[in-house]
Structures are given as structure tokens and as C-alpha cells.
Amino acid sequence: MKWFAIRTGHFAIRNLFAPAFCLTVIGLLVMGARSTGLEAESAESALAALALLCCYMMLREARARRHAREKLQRLYFQMDARVEERAIELAKAGERYVKTLDQMLAGCQLIGFDWRYLYVNDAIVKQGRKSREERIGHTMMEVYPGFENTRVFAVLRRCMEDRTPQHVETDFTFPDGTKGWFQLSVQAVPEGIFIVSIEITERKLAEMNVQRQLARLQSLRAIDLSILGTSDLHSTLATVLEEARARLHVDGAHIRLFNPDTQALEVVQRIGTVHEPNGSAYSTPLIAKEKLVGTFDVTFRAPFQADEDWLAFFEAIAGQAAMAIESRTLFEDLQRTNRYLQLAYDTTIEGWSRALDLRDKETEGHTQRVTEMTVKLARRAGMSEEELVHVRRGALLHDIGKLGVPDHILLKPGKLTDEEWVIMRMHPTYAYDMLKPIEYLREALDIPYCHHEKLDGSGYPRGLKGDQIPLAARLFAVVDVWDAIRSDRPYRKGWPDDKVLEHIRAGAGTHFDPLAVELFLRVMSEEKPRQPDEQLVEG
DSSP: OHHHHHHHHHHHHHTTTOHHHHHHHHHHHHHHHHHHTOOHHHHHHHHHHHHHHHHHHHHHHHHHHHHHHHHHHHHHHHHHHHHHHHHHHHHHHHHHHHHHHHHOSSEEEEEETTSBEEEEOHHHHHHHTOOHHHHBTSBHHHHSTTGGGSHHHHHHHHHHHHOOOEEEEEEEEOTTSOEEEEEEEEEEETTEEEEEEEEOHHHHHHHHHHHHHHHHHHHHHHHHHHHHHOOOHHHHHHHHHHHHHHHHOOSEEEEEEEETTTTEEEEEEEEEOOOOTTSEEEEEEEEETTEEEEEEEEEESSOOOOOHHHHHHHHHHHHHHHHHHHHHHHHHHHHHHHHHHHHHHHHHHHHHHHHHHHHSGGGTTHHHHHHHHHHHHHHHTTOOHHHHHHHHHHHHTTTGGGGGSOHHHHTOSSOOOHHHHHHHTTHHHHHHHHHTTSGGGGGGOHHHHHTTOOTTSOOSSSOOOGGGSOHHHHHHHHHHHHHHHHSOBTTBOOOOHHHHHHHHHHTBTTTBOHHHHHHHHHHHHHSOOOOTTOOOOOO
16 A cells, blocks of 8 residues: 555656646545545545645646746737838838839839729829829720730730730830830739839830931832832832832822923822822922922822821922923923924034035035945944944945045046055045044044954055954945945946855955845845935935
């Protein structure tokens, strides 16, 4: 029994915070003592000691519990104070955050999952042209009817559904019809989506204006190139109208020129539609050298109000059109002057050739005949029209050097002496000396200077041979001999055609260029030659 009491005491001490267990143990000890017959005094003493121990333990536990409750209450008070303090800090931070958002230059807006505005800052009010009261609590579709059909809404919906950030640069048309451009950054947040927007309308308008000005400069450049690159006025005016339609965005345009004969403006070039009753039209005069040369007119199907920039470019294109008309007029005047000048040159040359024929009546008509035939051969030989002009002038002036030959030699009825032939054979050199100082006749010198040269080098004045002799002179040599031996002279009669042609064939390779002879015979077989006694009458 003593051992059991000691073990029970130890167990009770180890379980100081279990008074109920101690009372249970005491009861068990009492029952055990009675059953074992221990002395009453010893049992009562042990029970008293245990009772005192239990009371002590209970008091100690009560005090510990009270201290724990007090400590827990203090912790609760501290926690409540910290929570309240933290709530105040969060509230202040939220106020600072909202104030910061309100003061941001970029637009900020919080959109709920139901597409209602939960928050907007001052910048978004300015950007979107709607007040906070018109937004908060309302859906985006209510604030901007038709917004769900825009490209911006598609981007926002993708972020809302996929919870992925989105970045886009887009334009937006407001209910009043004006347009703005924005850079949007969209981020998914617990409440829905948060949108940061930066308005770039001014930058976009500046970029568009630069692009527009560059396009206009390209148009003016295209018109300049058309003016410089062609003499066809209609082609240039067509370019003007095409550029006007592209850059001025007109539906129709036409140019009218002033006709001095009818004293009226006549349409010379048109593009697009004509003026419609409900549309708009603009017209400006075309002035060249302070004279009205026409008008430039454009039309719109719908009403259109032009601004200063549009009108300035409209006037610029009109100036280009007037320049094109003036350029064409100057070109036509220059062409007309050149024709008159060329006609004067050719008339003068023909006058010189007639003077030569009048001086040497035995060769009258010779110059015109050989000129016509030589030009035919030269054309068949592939010479250009510009070269043919010089061939014709050279043929007309082939005997101009005979002006330097004395009359008693040139007009001598009989055969010339050797000394006289020396002088006569100087006439190509005289021709060269006479014509070379005249600039526009320098390219016509081939025939007057070289038509007496022979293919084998036995000709005069320089003894040229083969390809050293200019082509025009080789062609003319055949024609000159052909006409000369067909014509009557005081000292002989003209040869018959068959004999003449046979003489030409015989001279191929020595006197004449074989290719020139072949070409001459081919031309002769295709047409009947003019008889030497036929007189050319200049009308």
C-alpha cells in the first residue's frame, strides 16, 4: 500500500495540471486503504497530504490560466490595434494610389467582368470625352453605343477571357464623328481588367500630315517629270488630273482651255464624274504669264468643305497645270519658229542652187533631179530623217564650189585643157571653204566636198578610197554621173538609158560603191526615171 501511494503521488506530481485526475486517485486510495486494512491514521495522513497537494495544484493551474487569459487578451488588444493601424495605413495608401492614378497623364480605367466602369481617372475623362458620372456604374456599351463592334473591344474581350495582357495601338471614332488614336495596355486584375491608355492623336496627325505632304511632293514631282518628259499636252494634263484625284480625294476633275478663236473655255481633259446637284465643286483659273489660259475644276459627289491646306495644294496643282500649258505653248512656238527658220534655210539653199543652174544653163534642172534621187537612195539605205535633211542640203549645194570657177572655164563650150581641169577640180575645195563657216551646213559638207571621190582612190580633191568616202557622197556619185551622161551637152548628146545603166554597172568597184550601184539599180527598176528635159516647177 505504501508503494502504491508513493507511485500515485509521483504520477500526480507529473500531472500537476490534472486536478480531476488527482481527485480520482484520492478516491481510489481511500478505497484501497479500507480494503487492505491500513491504519486509519496513516491512511488519513496520506490522504490529507494528497488533498493539500491537489489543492495546491488546482490553485497553481487557476493562476496559470488567469495569466494566460490576460496575456491572450493583451495579444488580442495588440492585434486589434495593429489591424486597425494597418487598415488605416492601407486606406491612406489606397487614397494615395487613387490620387496618383487621378493625377497621371495616362488614362486609367478599371472595368468589371460585366463591362461596367469601376474606376476612371481624370485623364480618361478627358480622353474619352465622358464624365465620371456618365461612366461609373454603366457598361462600356451604354457609354459608347456600338463599342462592342470595334477592334478595341475585341482586344479587351480577349484579355478579359484569356486573362493575358494585351498591347495595341488603335484609332477610335467618337459619337460626334471625330477620331482619336490611342496606345492601350490591358492587364487582367481580380476585379476584371485594368486599362492604361495614352492618347497619340497629335503624333498620328503629325505623321499623317508628313506622309500627306510627301505624297503631294511626289505628285508635283510626277507632274514635273511629265512636263519635262513629253511634249504631249494631253498626256501631261491626264497626269495632272490623276494626281489631283489621288491627293485631293475628288470624284471628278477637268481642265478647260481658253480658245481665242471662239472666246470660250473648252474642256480638253476630263476624269471621273461630273458635278452632282448635292455635291460640291471648286474651280481656279490657270494663269500663265499673267494671262488666263484656262480653268482647273474639281467636283465631289457629297458636300465638302475645303480647309486652307487643301486649297493651297489645289492651287499648287493648278499652277503645275498652267506651267504644263505654258511649256506646251512655248514648245509649239519654238517648233513653229524652227520650221520657219528651216524653211528659210532650205529656201535660201534652193535659191542658191537655182542661181547655179541659171549660171550654167546647160545643167538646168540637174540639181533638183539628183537631189530627189539621192534622198530616195539615202532613205532606202536606212538613213534617219535628220540625216536626210543634211543629205538634201548637200545635194542641192553639191556644185556651190563652182562659184569660184571663172566663167570662161565653167561656160566653155568645148573640152577643157589640163590647166583648166586643175582649176575646175578645185570646186569641191571651194565648196568646203564656203560652207564650213556656216554652222547649220557643216553636216551637209559630205556631198559638196566628196562627191568626186572614187572608190579606188583615183578621185579628187583628196583621193579618198572605200569607206573613207562618206555614204552620202558614195550614193550621190552614182546619181550625179547617171544624170550627167543622160543630159545633152554642147559637145555631145545624152546617152540612152540602157547605155547609162551599163556604164554605171561597169564602174562598180572602181568608180562607184557596188552596194550603192546595186541599190540605185533596184530603185531604178521600181520606178520610171524622170527625163532630163523635164523642168521642175516650184509652186
